[in-house]
Amino acid sequence: MSSDVRFTDFKSDKQPTWCPGCGDFGTMNGMMKALAETGNDPDNTFICAGIGCSGKIGTYMHSYALHGVHGRALPVGTGVKLANPNLEVMVAGGDGDGYSIGAGHFIHAVRRNVDMTYVVMDNRIYGLTKGQASPTSREDFETSTTPEGPKQPPVNPLALSLAAGGTFIAQSFSSDSQRHTEIVKEAIEHDGFGFVNVYSPCVTFNDVDTYDYFRDSIVDLADEDHDPNDREAAKEKILEGDKEYQGVIYKDENSVPYSDLHGIGSNMSEIPDGAPEDAMDLVREFY
Amino acid sequence: MADDLNWAIGGEAGDGIASTGKIFAQALSRAGRHVFTSKDFASRIRGGYTAYKIRTSTDRVQSVVDRLDILVALTQRTIDENLDELHDDSIVIYDGERSWDAEIPEGVTGVDVPLKSLAEDAGGAIMRNIVALGAACEIASFPIENLDESLEKRFASKGEKLVENNKQAARLGQEYVQENYDDLPEYSLDTTDEDYVLLNGDEAIGMGAIAAGCRFYSGYPITPATDVMEYLTGRIDKYGGHVVQAEDELSAINMALGAARSGARAMTATSGPGIDLMTETFGLVATSETPLVICDVMRSGPSTGMPTKQEQGDLNMALYGGHGEVPRFVVAPTTVAECFQKTVEAFNLAEKYQLPVYLVADLALAVTEQTFRPEEFDMDAVEIDRGKVVDEDDIDQYLDEQDRFQPHYDAADGVSPRAFPGTEGGAHMSTGLEHNELGRRTEDTDERVSQVDKRNRKVETAKQEEEFDYREFGDEDADTLVISWGSNEGAMVEALEYLEDDGIDVRFISVPYIFPRPDLSEEVESADDVIVVECNEQGQFADLLEHDTLTRLKRVNKYNGIRFKADELADDIAATLTEEIKA
Ligand SMILES: Cc1ncc(C[n+]2csc(CCOP(=O)(O)OP(=O)(O)O)c2C)c(N)n1
Ligand code: SF4
Numbered sequence: 075m076s077s078d079v080r081f082t083d084f085k086s087d088k089q090p091t092w093c094p095g096c097g098d099f100g101t102m103n104g105m106m107k108a109l110a111e112t113g114n115d116p117d118n119t120f121i122c123a124g125i126g127c128s129g130k131i132g133t134y135m136h137s138y139a140l141h142g143v144h145g146r147a148l149p150v151g152t153g154v155k156l157a158n159p160n161l162e163v164m165v166a167g168g169d170g171d172g173y174s175i176g177a178g179h180f181i182h183a184v185r186r187n188v189d190m191t192y193v194v195m196d197n198r199i200y201g202l203t204k205g206q207a208s209p210t211s212r213e214d215f216e217t218s219t220t221p222e223g224p225k226q227p228p229v230n231p232l233a234l235s236l237a238a239g240g241t242f243i244a245q246s247f248s249s250d251s252q253r254h255t256e257i258v259k260e261a262i263e264h265d266g267f268g269f270v271n272v273y274s275p276c277v278t279f280n281d282v283d284t285y286d287y288f289r290d291s292i293v294d295l296a297d298e299d300h301d302p303n304d305r306e307a308a309k310e311k312i313l314e315g316d317k318e319y320q321g322v323i324y325k326d327e328n329s330v331p332y333s334d335l336h337g338i339g340s341n342m343s344e345i346p347d348g349a350p351e352d353a354m355d356l357v358r359e360f361y
Numbered sequence: 362m363a364d365d366l367n368w369a370i371g372g373e374a375g376d377g378i379a380s381t382g383k384i385f386a387q388a389l390s391r392a393g394r395h396v397f398t399s400k401d402f403a404s405r406i407r408g409g410y411t412a413y414k415i416r417t418s419t420d421r422v423q424s425v426v427d428r429l430d431i432l433v434a435l436t437q438r439t440i441d442e443n444l445d446e447l448h449d450d451s452i453v454i455y456d457g458e459r460s461w462d463a464e465i466p467e468g469v470t471g472v473d474v475p476l477k478s479l480a481e482d483a484g485g486a487i488m489r490n491i492v493a494l495g496a497a498c499e500i501a502s503f504p505i506e507n508l509d510e511s512l513e514k515r516f517a518s519k520g521e522k523l524v525e526n527n528k529q530a531a532r533l534g535q536e537y538v539q540e541n542y543d544d545l546p547e548y549s550l551d552t553t554d555e556d557y558v559l560l561n562g563d564e565a566i567g568m569g570a571i572a573a574g575c576r577f578y579s580g581y582p583i584t585p586a587t588d589v590m591e592y593l594t595g596r597i598d599k600y601g602g603h604v605v606q607a608e609d610e611l612s613a614i615n616m617a618l619g620a621a622r623s624g625a626r627a628m629t630a631t632s633g634p635g636i637d638l639m640t641e642t643f644g645l646v647a648t649s650e651t652p653l654v655i656c657d658v659m660r661s662g663p664s665t666g667m668p669t670k671q672e673q674g675d676l677n678m679a680l681y682g683g684h685g686e687v688p689r690f691v692v693a694p695t696t697v698a699e700c701f702q703k704t705v706e707a708f709n710l711a712e713k714y715q716l717p718v719y720l721v722a723d724l725a726l727a728v729t730e731q732t733f734r735p736e737e738f739d740m741d742a743v744e745i746d747r748g749k750v751v752d753e754d755d756i757d758q759y760l761d762e763q764d765r766f767q768p769h770y771d772a773a774d775g776v777s778p779r780a781f782p783g784t785e786g787g788a789h790m791s792t793g794l795e796h797n798e799l800g801r802r803t804e805d806t807d808e809r810v811s812q813v814d815k816r817n818r819k820v821e822t823a824k825q826e827e828e829f830d831y832r833e834f835g836d837e838d839a840d841t842l843v844i845s846w847g848s849n850e851g852a853m854v855e856a857l858e859y860l861e862d863d864g865i866d867v868r869f870i871s872v873p874y875i876f877p878r879p880d881l882s883e884e885v886e887s888a889d890d891v892i893v894v895e896c897n898e899q900g901q902f903a904d905l906l907e908h909d910t911l912t913r914l915k916r917v918n919k920y921n922g923i924r925f926k927a928d929e930l931a932d933d934i935a936a937t938l939t940e941e942i943k944a
Binding site: 088139140142154156158182341342354 | 627740
């Protein structure tokens with residue numbers, strides 16, 4: 075890993091096709107900066123992207139990457155990281171990808187606590203399919219498939235994560251570039267599953283959860299007297315429900331990542347040319 | 362077969378039937394006898410009946426038969442379930458002190474042994490099955506010392522005392538029969554100096570995976586594939602690998618895919634219901650050209666079906682499952698030993714041709730413990746071919762003018778270079794979207810067509826480079842040809858002997874490769890009658906072979922993403938016709 079990596083090294087030569095003003099630009103820039111500032115380079119970084127406008131990030135960044143199946147990016151990231159712990163693994167996708175079709179994987183990825191970073195670009199809408207309700211949409215948010223609103227409470231991803239034993243729970247806002255970058259950086263540096271829910275507005279299909287809305291309502295935990303190591307305090311903040319927080323809400327300083335607990339450390343791509351030397355022992359077991 | 366013996370123990374689930382059966386099977390195997398086991402979870406009568414059946418001989422045994430010589434019955438149900446298999450020389454061992462009054466069928470000899478009381482004398486009622494094994498040794502004239510070894514192996518970890526108690530329990534059973542019964546129908550089990558190993562198909566698959574360098578396994582428990590996962594757990598770690606129990610099969614296949622993208626040899630195993638879920642990701646694996654071994658240990662479907670019953674119903678699923686079209690290989694081992702060999706081969710095929718390989722086994726292989734010569738699991742013969750893996754030193758040759766690595770490079774043989782993450786200068790992406798050589802999304806009609814063609818060319822390359830052959834048995838000049846795939850081989854090989862006795866000569870071809878598969882047109886054409894044997898209702902493999910041997914139809918195909926247009930279609934059809942005239 076060279077120390078002279080610049081964040082632009084993580085940019086591919088493919089121009090993003092996101093709508094001008096889409097929050098995903100800011101989310102991606104912060105991710106690239108955070109990766110560069112944590113000493114990573116494109117050749118040791120693996121991005122697993124979901125399906126959605128957000129999932130296109132794998133194409134616009136330069137690194138090893140797999141743009142997978144809708145909702146399954148977390149399991150892919152888990153496999154990548156466990157097979158080669160030397161890689162920096164980042165999983166990115168939308169709120170539909172992560173909290174609807176992929177919700178099951180989210181819970182279990184949190185529990186598993188594999189040392190990787192999960193960035194959800196939360197725009198509270200389905201962007202790619204042109205504006206249907208997402209699991210984080212407000213109860214009364216009118217869309218083509220929910221003309222009177224979903225009439226269901228939105229999912230609280232931070233609460234889900236806390237309940238599942240999350241060891242790093244954070245939230246950021248794509249347009250606050252500096253804070254967003256800092257928060258993602260901290261998630262990368264966390265020993266375990268670093269989860270960041272990023273408010274990443276959709277300027278085309280969501281006229282409620284807009285830049286203005288977030289700018290006006292966001293409360294930065296850095297400005298509050300909040301101790302992220304205090305799980306009770308985190309729980310209170312997360313369950314308040316009427317505030318949009320930015321910052322690291324909870325962080326378990328004693329987190330032990332999955333690989334350490336399971337004694338996984340080697341790069342599994344390295345194998346001998348034939349069966350392992352003592353492989354006959356495996357046969358002898360059956361005598 | 363002179364000393365061919367069919368033995369079984371049956372009772373209720375929880376009676377320790379399988380472990381007792383296995384102890385006896387191991388004793389026979391260690392005595393140099395061949396063993397072929399099967400498990401019964403039958404329910405002709407409702408309830409928790411389960412049985413472990415052993416066929417043993419000094420000759421090779423490859424199948425079960427409808428015959429039981431010695432039956433240890435812990436319940437009346439065990440007797441009732443097996444009425445048809447009992448005959449005049451059969452012996453049923455039961456415990457007359459138990460609350461049920463055993464009804465021994467007419468002609469069958471009942472041997473009443475106080476299993477529970479004798480076990481208590483030896484140190485605990487829990488050993489009553491072992492008392493029965495001792496009794497069985499006596500009846501079968503099988504040296505009980507062989508059982509001792511097997512008991513040592515089973516109980517060694519639990520302490521010397523327990524081993525001794527069990528040996529004693531067996532002795533008490535043996536002596537009880539000696540003292541109380543003579544004139545029993547005679548059985549005699551010879552021992553030999555042969556060394557055999559005793560294992561089932563799932564274990565053989567797991568062992569093959571480790572031998573082949575598989576280091577990552579993710580799965581979700583399901584009968585009858587769970588044994589693969591349980592085998593690997595704890596063992597693969599010793600070689601630097603890991604097993605993850607995923608939250609479902611959607612996750613299991615994606616984790617394995619991720620590990621494979623990292624460059625690990627990765628595998629997942631499941632059965633029908635899990636394959637349904639994995640099909641979601643199958644296309645991504647194939648189109649991102651990721652080497653992956655997906656093992657389907659088939660059971661009866663559809664839906665939850667009959668989870669503990671045999672069926673070869675997933676052939677079409679493996680061949681065609683998933684939307685769209687993309688090549689995959691399908692390999693179906695025909696014996697327990699072949700489960701090992703074909704697993705190794707599946708990993709090589711997957712990496713050489715960068716595609717998913719379905720390793721299709723079935724319940725009959727998975728639950729059958731069978732003896733083999735250890736040489737059949739020849740670790741020295743394991744060769745690992747990782748295909749076109751590129752490292753830092755030669756990556757430059759594979760970069761485009763702008764120094765970008767091309768994971769889907771349109772190579773002449775269809776196989777692109779592969780750079781593991783971490784390789785300097787190799788950073789690249791792939792995607793389930795149709796992509797160009799760089800792995801980036803495209804809808805360009807030419808790029809689409811060239812990528813489809815490139816993926817298909819891998820199949821042509823494999824057909825040239827590999828031998829997708831079959832095994833042959835019986836009379837090669839016979840007018841009758843029988844073809845089968847998967848686990849039917851053993852039963853069919855033995856059936857040949859019965860047929861021969863009846864004056865019917867048969868040529869038998871057993872096929873382990875479903876796709877690509879051997880071309881059997883000549884064999885089919887030169888026979889008078891061709892019979893395809895498979896454990897399913899629709900004859901899925903027979904359909905394939907009929908398709909292979911049909912007169913070829915002319916075809917017009919289009920797959921660049923644009924629908925047929927009338928004028929173009931007319932041209933295509935005209936062109937196809939002229940080709941025919943030329944030909
Ligand atoms: C199995 C499956 N079902 C449906 C779709 C269609 N689809 C694509 S993206 C998407 C939702 C996108 O929403 P989100 O995850 O919030 O991402 P965004 O586009 O807003 O970034 C859906 C339903 C799909 N690709 N695959
Ligand atoms: S539709 Fe919304 S989420 Fe998608 S690119 Fe446009 S602004 Fe971004």
